[in-house]
Amino acid sequence: MLRSKLILWISTIIGLYHIIIAGQFLPQLGFFIPTQIHLAISLTCALLIIFILFRAGKKESSKIPFYDYLLIGCSFVSLGYVIFFYERVLQYSQFGFLDKTGVFLAVLLCIPLLEAVRRKTGWVFPILILSLVSITIFQKYLPGILYGEGYHIDRLLYSAFVGSSGIFGLPLKVATSILIVFLIFGALLERAGAGKWFMDVALSLTGWSKGGPAKAAVLSSALFGSISGSPSGNVATTGVFTIPLMKKVGYTPKFAGAVEATASTGGQFLPPVMGAIAFVMAEWIGVPYAQIAIAALVPALLYFLIIFVSVHLQAYKEGIPALPRKELPNFWNVFSAGWYYLIPIIALVYFLIVKGFTPEISGIYSLPFLIGCSFLSKDRDNWLLPKNIMLSFETAVKGWVLIAVVTGAVGIMVGALELSGVGIKFSQFIIDVSGGNLLLTLLLVGLASLILGMGLDSIPAYITLATLVVPALIQMGIPDISAHLFVVYWGLSSFITPPVCIAVYVACGLSGSKVWETGGEAVRLGIAAYLIPFAFIFSPGLLLKGSVSDIAIAVITAIAGSILLACSIRGYFIKNMNIVERVVTSIAGLLLIGPGILYPLIGFIIGIVVLLWQKFTKVKSNTELPGELPN
Incomplete structure (x- = not known):
């Protein structure tokens, strides 16, 4: 005591x-x-x-x-x-x-x-x-x-x-200025009851549809994962509610665990907070935070689109019913009971993006809004009185100490790399092996990022990769933000990729499933973490760079391609797909996500052909009568 x-x-x-x-x-x-x-x-x-x-x-x-x-x-x-x-x-x-x-x-x-x-x-x-x-x-x-x-x-x-x-x-400077402020912000938000409110809102919006609890898990884990700063920590927090609910409606334990692991990991890609990686990146590159948040928005949404469509298709494929409306919270009742939780988030975005304040100042200026709005709650336990504020500080500091010692220890590593020159040599080695071919360089950097990211938390993983492999991409002429986002996606994919898949391990503890089968599902659900980085390297419009027409074409075709990829992964479009249909659909999806106009156009045509074939075979199977038995 x-x-x-x-x-x-x-x-x-x-x-x-x-x-x-x-x-x-x-x-x-x-x-x-x-x-x-x-x-x-x-x-x-x-x-x-x-x-x-x-x-x-x-x-x-x-x-x-x-x-x-x-x-x-x-x-x-x-x-x-x-x-x-x-x-x-x-x-x-x-x-x-x-x-x-x-x-x-x-x-x-x-x-x-x-x-x-x-x-x-x-x-x-x-x-x-x-x-x-x-x-x-x-x-x-x-x-x-x-x-x-x-x-x-x-x-x-x-x-x-x-x-x-x-x-x-x-x-360490970032950890002791920016990151601790946002950990305090997140802990106060959770203590005020926002975590449960996010979950209830997501459930009220999606629970009525097939696979509703899984869709709610995707939404709530995405929102709270962006603030929490740790994929495994977010799984442990939101997964306690979402995984049992997914299992209750009929999803297998391995699928439920995989959904939570991939959604929680994706929170690190999602603006405005991006699990605080964006703040470290902004300081590292030397650009305003707003540039990174804007560039990261579309790829993050594509990542969650694939997961969302996947859980929807899986529900149809397995015949998982929707939850009865009487068991679901009413959206307007839920929203009106906690709308004020949006006030500090809006204030944070306003100070960050509109006013252009530094992240730590923006976070601090948002705290009074957060504390003040907590008193609008009808539940006095959610009021941020001194005791609850102190408990929030305790939660935040206990999470921050890991970041502090890790970022301090990173300095030993970075100092050694600067003296030895291994970081530069490693990047040059990748370029030499690839022969200067951009696609092969990206594949090697992605593989290296996946391996080096295994066993590390999100921030040390990013810093390690920014030191060792990002220079190879920059040397190939890739813009700084694109290069850093590329290694963020591939490095954090280690959280869902066996054998060292920390988020999956935590999810398995809650779902009761096995690591390898859950990890396999997580890799399929989180396929965007491996593919989307290639897409925004070759198609900068996905990072909202270029003309309006270029951006519009890149985003629209990528959305269509993401949906087709989800269909091929789950093996279901408007009906179950055989292996040939899945392969063809995968090719169509990849082409749609590809650069330029020609590749997406080919992908669009192939996708239309698959859709028409599925409709034709479905109608045919429904209209065929069983043959008469012989006399």
Whole structure:
């Protein structure tokens, strides 16, 4: 009880501190905190929370073991030096090397940082970081693209501890300014009851149709997944409601789990928040956030269109009935009971897009709207009074500590890549293997993104890919936003692609299905994650770039192609399809999504032929009478 209260108060203080810093309130009062000191304070808070709450092994215990006190002490000594002796840290930057004290302090920070990442994410990411560090140290003994000059450990630690791309680099800056603000926004929205309202609205809109609960799962998971920032976390949150409901109406457990996994993963593609990846991308590329949100809109909608049509067709294919209207909430009753939840979201979009404020300022300016509208709820439990606000801060901070330590640890990796040059060499290697062919380069980058993204959460996956493989696409002449969105889709597809499909694992725990069969369904449902990136590379109109006619043609043909792809995947158009019909329909769908006018025109003709054939064979089968029995 004492520990839980302590965490509640610490989380509240951490949340308030970051709002004050992100909102730039201190400079208005004449106080200024250097960025590196702020980052050190934030990282200290994150490491403290992790070592208080999470044990080294699988066994949970409220008692903190002695070695965790040692790790906390190491963190405090190293980060405390940055906070209280900031000028000496600046001198390291000027000298270009670390003395023995600096090396000692860097080690004291790297060890607890990597251990914190391991506890929260598993072994994959720490092993990746240590592998790249080892490559940097032993480069002169390695073959091929890994060969290089090699650097001593003290030079590597300098890059991690002091370098501009190290622990205190851009990823941690984004985590301690933008991401924590949006996690607080999302936690307050959920605490105010918006999550249940989103689900009820989606169910009232779609529940009356065949496969209604699955369609509601797609809508609600898309909306809330965009804000939550974690595919697996969103599955665990919304899947508790959606998966049992899908199973209740007749969907198989594997299909129900796959729908939730793919929809929750797709939330990371969907503006306005895009699971906070868009904010990291905007800082990385150096463009306004609005450009990324606008460019990402149509591909995200196509992704969900394929899932939505797929669950609709599956309902017809399996004869799954609609829910009785008497069991469904009335839309207007539901909407009128929670319409005010739209106020803070509209305010957020207004500040982000219309006013063009920075993401963190937009998020902070939207908080008063969110807190104020909560008092319009008839349920007093949804009112954002101090207790609920504190509980929201606790939820947000517990989710943020993972992002903080991961983005800090990413700095070790990025620093090692910059020294070794492996990132540039890797990109050049891809181009060399592809022979400069754009399509082959895209295939190799996609495959590399899928593999490198396995086992990582969305933000570290994106940062890793932006460092290693995006340069290959940019070198091929692909615009920055297109290149980064390409690796986002392929990297996050690892959440639904076996064997390391984290979102599917979580969904299986709720649906009771097996991982491989659910993962197979998820791959089919989420086929857009693999195909749509190729479409917007070859057809920029899908990113809303080009003339109005180019954009209109690209969007309309892509919508038609997406529907045909969904039909071929589910094996149902206006009736069940045989293997030949499915293959032909797939070809038609791919051609419609393709660039230019000729390919979509061919796809359109093929699609019409398939449709007419399906109608003809269906009518024929309905009109044929069974043959008479012989006398």
